[in-house]
Amino acid sequence: MKSGWITTGPRTKAFEQKLVAYCGVPRVLCVSSASAGLELILRWFGIGPGDEVIVPAYTYTATAEVVLHCGAKPVMVDVGDDFLITPDNIRKAITPNTKVIIPVDIAGFPCDYDDINRIVNEPSIRDQFHPTNDVQRQLGRILVMSDAAHSLGARYKNRRTGALTDITVFSFHAVKNLTTAEGGAICLNLPEHFDADALYRELCTFSLHGQSKDALAKTKPGNWRYDVTCAGYKCNMTDVAAAIGLIEIDRYDDLILQRRRKIFEAYTQAFKDDNRFQIPEFETLDKTSSFHVYALRLRQADEARRDAVIQRIFDQEVSVNVHFIPLPLLICYKKLGYDIRNYPVTYDNYSREISLPVYYDLTDEQVQTVIAAVNRAVDLEC
Numbered sequence: 462m463k464s465g466w467i468t469t470g471p472r473t474k475a476f477e478q479k480l481v482a483y484c485g486v487p488r489v490l491c492v493s494s495a496s497a498g499l500e501l502i503l504r505w506f507g508i509g510p511g512d513e514v515i516v517p518a519y520t521y522t523a524t525a526e527v528v529l530h531c532g533a534k535p536v537m538v539d540v541g542d543d544f545l546i547t548p549d550n551i552r553k554a555i556t557p558n559t560k561v562i563i564p565v566d567i568a569g570f571p572c573d574y575d576d577i578n579r580i581v582n583e584p585s586i587r588d589q590f591h592p593t594n595d596v597q598r599q600l601g602r603i604l605v606m607s608d609a610a611h612s613l614g615a616r617y618k619n620r621r622t623g624a625l626t627d628i629t630v631f632s633f634h635a636v637k638n639l640t641t642a643e644g645g646a647i648c649l650n651l652p653e654h655f656d657a658d659a660l661y662r663e664l665c666t667f668s669l670h671g672q673s674k675d676a677l678a679k680t681k682p683g684n685w686r687y688d689v690t691c692a693g694y695k696c697n698m699t700d701v702a703a704a705i706g707l708i709e710i711d712r713y714d715d716l717i718l719q720r721r722r723k724i725f726e727a728y729t730q731a732f733k734d735d736n737r738f739q740i741p742e743f744e745t746l747d748k749t750s751s752f753h754v755y756a757l758r759l760r761q762a763d764e765a766r767r768d769a770v771i772q773r774i775f776d777q778e779v780s781v782n783v784h785f786i787p788l789p790l791l792i793c794y795k796k797l798g799y800d801i802r803n804y805p806v807t808y809d810n811y812s813r814e815i816s817l818p819v820y821y822d823l824t825d826e827q828v829q830t831v832i833a834a835v836n837r838a839v840d841l842e843c
């Protein structure tokens with residue numbers, strides 16, 4: 462605040478550089494939210510009526526709503542037991558109208574990106590891709606844009622999210638692992654025949670009214686004249702937000718992720734040998750989570766019993782959550798004709814899920830309070 466510069470400027474650029482180094486990608490553009498970032502890329506790729514975008518049925522509404530904003534069709538597919546969109550279901554959903562796939566790293570666990578990237582590059586799938594503009598022709602295949610709102614810092618085969626797909630979008634919303642109050646970032650990692658610097662500049666302009674100079678550039682002596690090249694959007698990150706991000710990213714690996722891991726491990730230790738519970742995966746040979754959501758499941762429960770268990774937990778003054786109510790159960794998507802019966806694994810995961818609290822300031826003692834409350838609630842209900 463005291464620096465005298467509060468909107469997009471040196472801190473936003475510095476935060477972008479930190480993210481470039483952290484993720485190991487050529488360029489990062491910070492924006493006002495993940496939702497804005499996802500939509501900006503869909504618009505850049507020219508997504509519109511007649512186009513199909515594959516999304517999981519198990520996600521937050523932001524993943525699909527941006528597709529609707531563009532006038533395109535979200536093609537929802539079922540997920541696997543690990544909550545993640547499955548490569549097989551993606552393959553089955555691809556048509557000549559498919560332009561983009563948006564995998565979501567639910568809970569912070571990366572999707573099977575080698576398989577997903579392999580599918581979009583298969584000759585038969587490339588052959589049926591139907592480009593309708595220059596950008597789509599330049600890529601020559603379906604775009605993979607990962608919704609990594611949960612998974613900053615997660616790893617897949619020793620690479621971090623951001624570097625796993627063409628485009629990756631992070632969220633820095635207040636509930637996410639790293640927050641700037643509100644904010645998001647777009648990692649640009651397209652094939653080498655795309656000029657990352659030129660694309661960064663184009664998207665920068667596109668996120669700021671299509672105006673050729675930002676507010677900071679215009680303050681330079683004699684530099685007042687500007688032009689507007691397209692009907693752009695207004696979704697730039699402010700320096701106030703980036704200033705928070707700069708502090709958070711420096712303590713992200715060593716403090717935030719380490720603490721979150723400890724909390725995950727404590728929950729797993731408490732529930733892994735009790736067959737009433739199904740514990741979530743957060744570390745395998747290939748994948749390490751960012752420990753965003755601890756998605757505990759009850760083994761033997763339907764939705765009503767799960768809800769009753771949650772009420773019993775709340776009765777003990779412990780607050781838990783459900784991630785997420787599947788999109789086909791929400792009015793917006795029901796009205797569009799989506800039917801939860803087409804997504805049995807999504808529904809089964811949801812109906813047994815309880816997200817336990819995970820945050821940096823949660824103490825070991827509070828973790829034990831949560832564990833005791835969950836055990837007591839399940840004793841009473843199951």
Ligand SMILES: *Cc1c(COP(=O)(O)O)cnc(C)c1O
Nearest residue numbers: 494495496521523610632633634
């Ligand atoms: C939070 C979230 C978003 C949206 O992030 P914003 O920064 O609030 O726009 C998108 N996708 C998923 C899966 C999320 O959880």
